[in-house]
Amino acid sequence: MMFYRHNRVWLSANGWRAACEKLPAAHVKELMRWAENGWPAIVRRNDADARPDMLYLGLAPPPEPGTGTKIRIPFSAGTADIVRHEAPLALMGAESALPSVWRCAFSALAAAASSKGLxxxxxxxxxxxxxxxxxxxxxxxxxDILFYPCTHAQLQEGMALLQLYAKQLPLDGEIVFPSGRAVAWKEWAQALENPGRLRVLAKGMSSLSLVPATDLLAELEQS
Known part of the structure; x- marks a missing residue:
């Protein structure tokens, strides 16, 4: 099985139990809530001492009321305890969570992306x-949007949509290239506007590094 950052994974009961055994007691209650509700954990970047039979995950409870403090809980699970895994949520699956002021523009973005096959x-x-x-x-x-182009033409079309709808929505997120390496789409736009800045920060499953933009472009089909 191939896993990438932001993928959703569902664990077996044994997987949740094993994860809880490795965590501070303060986090166990939150993990058990996730397990009881059947919610997925999210794939994160591998730890430095990553093992091939382990998957490195995280979950994030809602911000604390009043303070807005955000808690992130990193943990790991054996790949044998992954019972299901899926790509991140499709746009249409997120519309119900949005405040009404964003929904019209978000629906238009989703429709435009679908019509272009993006x-x-x-x-x-x-x-x-x-x-x-x-x-x-x-x-x-x-x-936060993830954009997965396969061709140079798709990259151009998708970037145009993101920049257009960012005028109406608080869009952020990443371009995910075929290798799984990802670049913040706003950074990519700035790099292309400045010919002298041709290296971008690429995030992979095991690394975070500055790479030439041409290396990422080479992963895309020419059409």
Whole structure:
């Protein structure tokens, strides 16, 4: 099985139990809530001492009321305890979680991406609220989009859509290239506007590094 950052995974009961045994007691209650509700954990970057039979995951409870403090709980599970895994949430699956002021523009973005055959998905607070029904979103929240181009033409079309709808929505997120390496789409836009800045910060499952933009472009089909 191949896993990438932001993928959703569902664990067996044994997987949740094993994860709880390795965590501080303060986090166990939250993991058990996830397990009892059948919510997925999210794939994160591998730890430095990653083992091939382990998957490195995380979950994020809603921000604490009053303070807005965000807690992130990293943990791991054996790959044998993964009972199901899926890509991040499709745009249409997130619309119900959005405040009404964002829905019209978001629906238009989803329709435009679909009409062009572009794969856009959502992660972060919007996805978590849609998946769990818990209160994640605030007026300062972003809509984190993952864009998966396969060709140079798709990359150009998708970037144009993101820049257009960012005028109406608080869009953020990443371009995910075929290798799984990802670049913040806003950084990619800035790099292409500045010919002298041709290296971008690429996030992979095991690394975080500055790479030439041409290396990522080479992963895409020419059509």
């Amino acid at each position: 794969e856009f998905r959502v992660y972060g607070s919007v996805a978590l609220q849609a998946i769990t029904g818990l209160p994640y979103l605030a007026t300062s929240s972003d809509i």
